[in-house]
Amino acid sequence: MSTSTPPSAWNALSRPLRLGVIGGGPGSFIGPIHMSAAVLDRRFVIVAGVLSSDAGRALTYGATVGLPASRAYASVDLMLAGEAARPLEDRIEAVAVMTPNDRHYQDCLSALQAGLHVICDKPMVNSVSQARHLVEVVERTQLAFCLTHNYSGYPMVRQARAMVESGLLGDIRIVQAEYFQGGMALPVESGELTAKLRWKLDPERSGASLVMGDIGTHAHHLASYVTGSRVARVSADVGAVVPGRIFDDYAGILWRFENGARGSCVVTQAAAGAENNIRVRVHGAKGMLEWQHRDPNYLHYAPLGESVQTLGRGDARLHPAAQRASRIARGHPEGFRESFANLYADFAEAIAARITGVAAEPLSSGSPGVRDGLWGLEFVEAVLASSRAGGAWTDCHTPA
Numbered sequence: 001m002s003t004s005t006p007p008s009a010w011n012a013l014s015r016p017l018r019l020g021v022i023g024g025g026p027g028s029f030i031g032p033i034h035m036s037a038a039v040l041d042r043r044f045v046i047v048a049g050v051l052s053s054d055a056g057r058a059l060t061y062g063a064t065v066g067l068p069a070s071r072a073y074a075s076v077d078l079m080l081a082g083e084a085a086r087p088l089e090d091r092i093e094a095v096a097v098m099t100p101n102d103r104h105y106q107d108c109l110s111a112l113q114a115g116l117h118v119i120c121d122k123p124m125v126n127s128v129s130q131a132r133h134l135v136e137v138v139e140r141t142q143l144a145f146c147l148t149h150n151y152s153g154y155p156m157v158r159q160a161r162a163m164v165e166s167g168l169l170g171d172i173r174i175v176q177a178e179y180f181q182g183g184m185a186l187p188v189e190s191g192e193l194t195a196k197l198r199w200k201l202d203p204e205r206s207g208a209s210l211v212m213g214d215i216g217t218h219a220h221h222l223a224s225y226v227t228g229s230r231v232a233r234v235s236a237d238v239g240a241v242v243p244g245r246i247f248d249d250y251a252g253i254l255w256r257f258e259n260g261a262r263g264s265c266v267v268t269q270a271a272a273g274a275e276n277n278i279r280v281r282v283h284g285a286k287g288m289l290e291w292q293h294r295d296p297n298y299l300h301y302a303p304l305g306e307s308v309q310t311l312g313r314g315d316a317r318l319h320p321a322a323q324r325a326s327r328i329a330r331g332h333p334e335g336f337r338e339s340f341a342n343l344y345a346d347f348a349e350a351i352a353a354r355i356t357g358v359a360a361e362p363l364s365s366g367s368p369g370v371r372d373g374l375w376g377l378e379f380v381e382a383v384l385a386s387s388r389a390g391g392a393w394t395d396c397h398t399p400a
């Protein structure tokens with residue numbers, strides 16, 4: 001986070017916030033990213049945690065992330081009770097949830113009910129009804145809630161959003177998104193990968209559709225974030241491209257946005273040769289923007305009838321929303337970890353505003369929140385319903 005434009009509420013607070021982590025033990029995929037991102041800008045200090053579903057390992061693992069034995073807990077309930085018994089100025093103020101998908105709902109709910117701010121990984125929960133409940137609790141308690149759709153933390157994605165919002169592209173007409181991974185191109189249902197993937201291969205734990213929960217929600221959020229418009233309707237084809245597979249590894253989606261834009265979205269975890277590339281392309285009446293994760297420090301801008309431009313992270317002429325999300329000069333790559341750190345910084349700003357009464361810096365307010373989580377789940381359920389109905393156009397947002 002740029003030091004030249006410090007967030008105002010966090011500046012007024014002028015101390016790191018105390019964070020408890022749930023999940024993220026040794027060997028977990030996203031845990032180390034969360035924990036290093038949380039402390040990158042000294043907005044948080046990790047003081048407590050539950051690092052495994054296994055009580056014994058949870059206690060042992062605490063030491064590996066520097067927790068004192070007294071604050072490595074064997075369960076979420078024990079952490080919430082133990083922390084509540086500590087002096088106010090010492091106990092955790094927020095929790096970070098980085099557990100398997102089926103744990104998110106209960107972990108978030110327990111923390112919110114204990115009066116704690118929450119940052120949670122995606123998908124927020126595993127059903128629309130759970131998501132609606134979390135929306136109700138967050139909006140009633142007014143606690144801060146951040147959902148780590150981390151691609152919205154990239155400076156050049158924030159630049160794209162600001163350019164669309166400014167009207168530079170004119171009316172948005174076509175939105176293309178894709179998220180291609182290759183990790184499941186080979187059978188993973190048996191063999192050495194099975195143990196590593198464990199909960200992901202169990203629909204009771206990963207959700208109704210692995211590919212949609214894992215990466216479909218990311219593509220959906222990225223497209224909505226950049227365009228500032230929600231997906232209204234979908235026509236989808238969801239299934240498996242690997243023969244014999246019984247879980248979804250592919251979704252092809254036609255979508256219509258609330259602003260009238262059309263387009264499509266393809267997500268798959270079984271594209272042989274693909275790494276981890278999420279891409280968004282937006283065509284308006286006056287030009288085109290394109291960003292992809294393979295080249296995340298750059299944004300391609302093609303104004304209608306003019307030369308194509310490549311905007312780089314660190315350029316002096318970027319929108320302040322992009323500048324404040326960058327730490328080092330152009331030519332020194334920033335990436336995945338920093339994108340999470342930008343969401344943690346915005347989360348800290350939201351908490352600091354609540355503690356100090358100082359208004360949050362306006363540019364910090366665009367990070368994904370609990371309603372984005374609900375819309376993501378509504379999107380997943382609409383896509384699956386459409387696919388079951390042979391691709392029938394299906395509304396994403398139905399009244400509660």
Ligand SMILES: NC(=O)c1ccc[n+]([C@@H]2O[C@H](COP(=O)([O-])OP(=O)(O)OC[C@H]3O[C@@H](n4cnc5c(N)ncnc54)[C@H](O)[C@@H]3O)[C@@H](O)[C@H]2O)c1
Binds near residue numbers: 026098121
């Ligand atoms: N934003 C992203 O780009 C991104 C990337 C990968 C994963 N994720 C999400 O992060 C979450 C975790 O995914 P992962 O790939 O790191 O999983 P993982 O299986 O690698 O790690 C999960 C961790 O949670 C711990 N855990 C499980 N149950 C627990 C419990 N009851 N209490 C405490 N700890 C518990 C496990 O011991 C492990 O350390 C998922 O929701 C996933 O969708 C997000």
